[in-house]
Amino acid sequence: MQRATNQANWPRKIVGLxxxxxIIVGIIILAVVxxxxxxxxxxxxxxxxxxxxxxxxxxxxxxxxxxxxxxxTDLSAGRVAGFAACISAILLQNRxxxxxxxxxxxxxxxxxxxxxxxxxxxxxxxxxVNGTVIAYFKVPPFIATLGMQTLVYGICLVYTGAQPLGNxxxxxxxxxxxxVLNPIVSYPALIALAVGLxxxxxxxxxxxxxxxxxxxxxxxxxxxxxxxxxxxxVRVYMLAACLYGLCGFLIASRSGGASVNTAQGYELEAxxxxxxxxxxVNGGVGRISGILIGVLVFEVLKxxxxxxxxxxxxxxxxxxxxxxxxxALDLRKYLAKK
Amino acid sequence: xxxxxxxMRGVSKSxxxxxxxxxxxxxxxxxxxxALIGENGAGKSTLMKCMFGIYKMDEGEIYYEGSKxxxxxxxxxxxxxxxxxxxxxxxxxxxxxxxxIYVGRYPIKKLLGFLPVVDHAKMHxxxxxxxxxxRMNFDPRQKLGSxxxxxxxxxxxxxxxxxxxxxxxLDEPTSSLSEREVEALFTIIADLKRENVSIVYISHKxxxxxxxxxxxxxxxxxxxxxxxxxxxxxxxxxxxxxxxxELTNLYPPRDNVPGDVIxxxxxxxxxxxxxxxxxxxxxxxxxxxxxxxxVGAQRTELMEGIFGIRSSSHGTIEYMGKTLKISRPRDAxxxxxxxxxxxxxxxxxxxxxSVEDNxxxxxxxxxxxxxxxxxxxKINSLVQxxxxxxxxxxxxxxxxxxxxxxxxxxxxxxxxxxANDPDILILDxxxxxxxxxxxxxxxxxxxxxxxxxxxxxxxxxxxxELIGMxxxxxxxxxxxxxxxxKQETATQENIxxxxxxxx
Numbered sequence: 001m002q003r004a005t006n007q008a009n010w011p012r013k014i015v016g017l018x019x020x021x022x023i024i025v026g027i028i029i030l031a032v033v034x035x036x037x038x039x040x041x042x043x044x045x046x047x048x049x050x051x052x053x054x055x056x057x058x059x060x061x062x063x064x065x066x067x068x069x070x071x072x073t074d075l076s077a078g079r080v081a082g083f084a085a086c087i088s089a090i091l092l093q094n095r096x097x098x099x100x101x102x103x104x105x106x107x108x109x110x111x112x113x114x115x116x117x118x119x120x121x122x123x124x125x126x127x128x129v130n131g132t133v134i135a136y137f138k139v140p141p142f143i144a145t146l147g148m149q150t151l152v153y154g155i156c157l158v159y160t161g162a163q164p165l166g167n168x169x170x171x172x173x174x175x176x177x178x179x180v181l182n183p184i185v186s187y188p189a190l191i192a193l194a195v196g197l198x199x200x201x202x203x204x205x206x207x208x209x210x211x212x213x214x215x216x217x218x219x220x221x222x223x224x225x226x227x228x229x230x231x232x233x234v235r236v237y238m239l240a241a242c243l244y245g246l247c248g249f250l251i252a253s254r255s256g257g258a259s260v261n262t263a264q265g266y267e268l269e270a271x272x273x274x275x276x277x278x279x280x281v282n283g284g285v286g287r288i289s290g291i292l293i294g295v296l297v298f299e300v301l302k303x304x305x306x307x308x309x310x311x312x313x314x315x316x317x318x319x320x321x322x323x324x325x326x327x328a329l330d331l332r333k334y335l336a337k338k
Numbered sequence: 339x340x341x342x343x344x345x346m347r348g349v350s351k352s353x354x355x356x357x358x359x360x361x362x363x364x365x366x367x368x369x370x371x372x373a374l375i376g377e378n379g380a381g382k383s384t385l386m387k388c389m390f391g392i393y394k395m396d397e398g399e400i401y402y403e404g405s406k407x408x409x410x411x412x413x414x415x416x417x418x419x420x421x422x423x424x425x426x427x428x429x430x431x432x433x434x435x436x437x438x439i440y441v442g443r444y445p446i447k448k449l450l451g452f453l454p455v456v457d458h459a460k461m462h463x464x465x466x467x468x469x470x471x472x473r474m475n476f477d478p479r480q481k482l483g484s485x486x487x488x489x490x491x492x493x494x495x496x497x498x499x500x501x502x503x504x505x506x507x508l509d510e511p512t513s514s515l516s517e518r519e520v521e522a523l524f525t526i527i528a529d530l531k532r533e534n535v536s537i538v539y540i541s542h543k544x545x546x547x548x549x550x551x552x553x554x555x556x557x558x559x560x561x562x563x564x565x566x567x568x569x570x571x572x573x574x575x576x577x578x579x580x581x582x583x584e585l586t587n588l589y590p591p592r593d594n595v596p597g598d599v600i601x602x603x604x605x606x607x608x609x610x611x612x613x614x615x616x617x618x619x620x621x622x623x624x625x626x627x628x629x630x631x632x633v634g635a636q637r638t639e640l641m642e643g644i645f646g647i648r649s650s651s652h653g654t655i656e657y658m659g660k661t662l663k664i665s666r667p668r669d670a671x672x673x674x675x676x677x678x679x680x681x682x683x684x685x686x687x688x689x690x691x692s693v694e695d696n697x698x699x700x701x702x703x704x705x706x707x708x709x710x711x712x713x714x715x716k717i718n719s720l721v722q723x724x725x726x727x728x729x730x731x732x733x734x735x736x737x738x739x740x741x742x743x744x745x746x747x748x749x750x751x752x753x754x755x756x757a758n759d760p761d762i763l764i765l766d767x768x769x770x771x772x773x774x775x776x777x778x779x780x781x782x783x784x785x786x787x788x789x790x791x792x793x794x795x796x797x798x799x800x801x802x803e804l805i806g807m808x809x810x811x812x813x814x815x816x817x818x819x820x821x822x823x824k825q826e827t828a829t830q831e832n833i834x835x836x837x838x839x840x841x
Binding site: 217222284 | 645647666667668670671672677679684685686687688689690691695698699700702703706710711712714754
């Protein structure tokens with residue numbers, strides 16, 4: 001009986017699915033149109049570029065998604081990634097060539113992996129602070145992480161003296177420029193894939209994931225069910241910040257430098273990617289696969305606009321609009337279902 | 339003058355997967371109390387939400403004073419003179435009583451002849467008038483949050499009266515009121531009736547319905563069953579019509595045998611001086627211990643104190659001879675205590691998660707491979723077992739819990755705790771807002787658990803349920819334990835006497 005009605009409903013179901021993912025559908029249509037008008041759009045270099053951009057942003061979005069699923073948010077993402085990029089750049093400057101702007105000129109060349117670990121450790125501390133302030137001091141995540149955003153930016157300014165950082169260790173810069181499947185799949189894309197698999201496992205196969213969804217679904221009920229709500233939140237924000245750190249590290253490697261403005265505003269793109277990909281800002285809902293699609297689609301939109309010759313000033317306007325529309329549509333879904 | 343003040347005909351309404359209303363109807367006479375009853379999921383609230391414009395009907399017509407009207411949203415309902423007091427009140431607790439009544443339609447005066455500002459003086463004097471109408475006299479400037487639930491409800495009714503309503507919908511208005519407060523509500527209802535207001539009264543409580551209603555409409559599975567004059571009805575007949583079957587026994591037979599004392603509270607006292615204090619109680623293995631008392635007797639608070647949701651200032655909890663230190667629910671759960679909380683929606687279900695996640699969340703530790711990987715196969719079979727054992731009606735275990743009926747949601751929550759195999763199960767009003775059929779099933783589950791040697795603490799607001807289900811009943815009043823009654827000697831009267839023995 002139930003099955004019979006389900007079958008009869010399938011055209012309606014497809015319409016519903018399209019409606020729920022209207023932004024994704026719209027952007028795919030846009031991409032198809034653009035690829036007809038500008039054949040280069042599907043060219044090798046563009047696809048490579050697209051995958052690379054998606055990779056770094058997906059790592060950030062995966063971090064932010066934990067905050068969103070637990071009904072929080074993390075606005076410090078971009079600045080933390082930027083700070084991580086700066087630390088990586090400073091610690092991995094090329095000290096063979098003694099350029100005047102070098103930090104720590106008498107320090108030797110550090111192993112790349114050690115620097116990554118240092119960056120992750122620093123970011124973990126930032127994340128623990130975020131999580132503690134949110135979980136134990138009950139500061140709304142929006143305020144706590146907005147404060148952290150500015151605070152980290154300040155620290156970054158002081159530490160770097162606001163000067164752009166370049167002249168990096170070639171062993172470091174080659175990292176993000178290497179390919180597994182030349183010329184399309186770069187190392188960052190591979191790392192992002194590994195992050196995605198890990199996050200999927202964490203969200204679906206481990207207690208931490210279940211607890212996250214429970215907290216986002218109903219925090220008081222989670223507490224009553226014996227979930228350690230506070231510890232879970234601290235873990236969420238800590239893991240998120242570590243992912244921002246990894247991302248910053250890759251950005252510095254990829255662009256061969258960093259500045260205080262590296263990764264600025266990435267948090268909003270990450271939130272957009274998550275929301276387009278079906279993570280609800282209402283909490284309790286969201287999948288890693290959806291986030292990947294969301295981020296990818298958002299990058300496609302950006303590149304498509306570029307290809308159509310839209311000036312970057314205007315692309316910001318479109319991006320802002322898409323973010324607002326995505327969240328509005330997400331909230332609408334839950335309004336309609338009441 | 340039309341025969342009916344308001345008439346709904348042939349109303350149908352579907353939600354994805356369910357037909358909530360199927361050709362339902364309602365005929366409401368002026369100046370009467372019309373009870374609308376049916377099991378949970380029978381479509382009462384849905385029908386009322388259609389009347390009030392919260393839902394759009396798929397099919398059907400509404401006639402008001404004989405002429406056809408279309409109600410597209412609550413505002414158009416209010417304009418017609420239809421007002422609704424919702425099951426869950428939505429008060430703005432940080433604002434004054436007057437502002438809560440006049441929010442959205444503040445009386446306006448022109449300052450200096452042109453600048454529109456809120457006329458506070460008028461708002462406050464109007465509010466005083468309105469409060470008098472519902473027999474309340476408190477300061478309109480008082481914060482709403484400082485009132486009790488029943489007072490807030492009166493404010494809500496005052497708000498409906500202020501809109502000069504002709505039809506007032508009360509959706510389970512007494513579910514969180516004490517008996518005394520219920521009386522106060524009934525007086526207000528009688529007053530409104532005299533002023534020729536028609537009242538739709540949704541409730542599960544038969545005695546109330548028979549007492550105050552003039553007519554009764556019964557619904558089942560979204561369908562209209564019939565309308566009767568209340569004088570012709572009795573409880574048995576109503577229940578038969580509601581469930582479509584004869585209910586011979588209200589409570590299942592029990593054959594549990596209480597054993598040794600395993601759990602004891604000594605001088606257990608809340609950190610809040612107005613809450614529970616100096617509680618001494620014992621609980622035996624395999625015993626069903628009822629806790630009676632009026633609303634405000636601090637029964638829930640006491641249980642939440644045991645379970646670590648609230649803090650105690652002194653006193654001890656002893657379990658199997660050992661003193662327990664419980665500062666949060668997690669500690670209690672580890673000691674094999676489980677608690678089904680009173681407010682299912684606020685502290686029970688995870689609405690956007692599946693039945694499976696809702697069942698397994700408290701016992702995930704048991705389903706780990708290698709110490710960290712969840713074994714989804716085992717979890718799945720746990721959930722399937724429970725769905726079968728407690729006969730939970732759900733399309734699948736991936737269905738979101740919010741789409742189940744209240745009774746099935748409650749059974750899912752019971753499964754959550756059973757999965758943990760607790761020794762002590764605290765049930766805080768487990769049958770609240772649940773239909774008669776599901777209630778009986780929950781009673782059977784409780785009886786089974788006790789027979790298996792589990793100790794049950796059962797809080798209930800219904801005296802019949804307490805007497806029918808408990809081996810022993812402790813009664814609380816105003817934060818104190820005022821007495822104990824054995825099942826054999828328990829009567830509604832002696833429990834009520836203990837529940838009202840204020841100091």
